[in-house]
Amino acid sequence: MKAILLLFTLFAFALPATSAGFFASLDERADAMNAQLEGKSDYHAYLARELADIAFEEKSQHDTGVAKEFMSMAEEHAAQSGGAK
Numbered sequence: 001m002k003a004i005l006l007l008f009t010l011f012a013f014a015l016p017a018t019s020a021g022f023f024a025s026l027d028e029r030a031d032a033m034n035a036q037l038e039g040k041s042d043y044h045a046y047l048a049r050e051l052a053d054i055a056f057e058e059k060s061q062h063d064t065g066v067a068k069e070f071m072s073m074a075e076e077h078a079a080q081s082g083g084a085k
Contacts, residue, residue, distance in 0.1 A: 026059055029071050033078045044081035048074045 030052050037045045051074035058067040 026055055026067055026071055029075065030056070033075055036078050037081060040081050042081055044077045048077035048081060051077060 033048060033052060037048060051070050055067045055070035055074060058064075058070060
């Protein structure tokens, strides 16, 4: 009985993490980033676009962990360019 209660508790805490976009696809994240960077041509915007391209290349090679890391770096540089993260 305690195990079932613990399982439901863990499930309840896991729901907010998934609803916050934690599992958003690379395509969705790239679309949001490109919308933020539209019309920007500074260094951070350029680097963010290049890192997103690398993320897609890694995804095509089925290395999703590395692809997510590159997309995170791209989003950081997009935020530095003036786009909201």
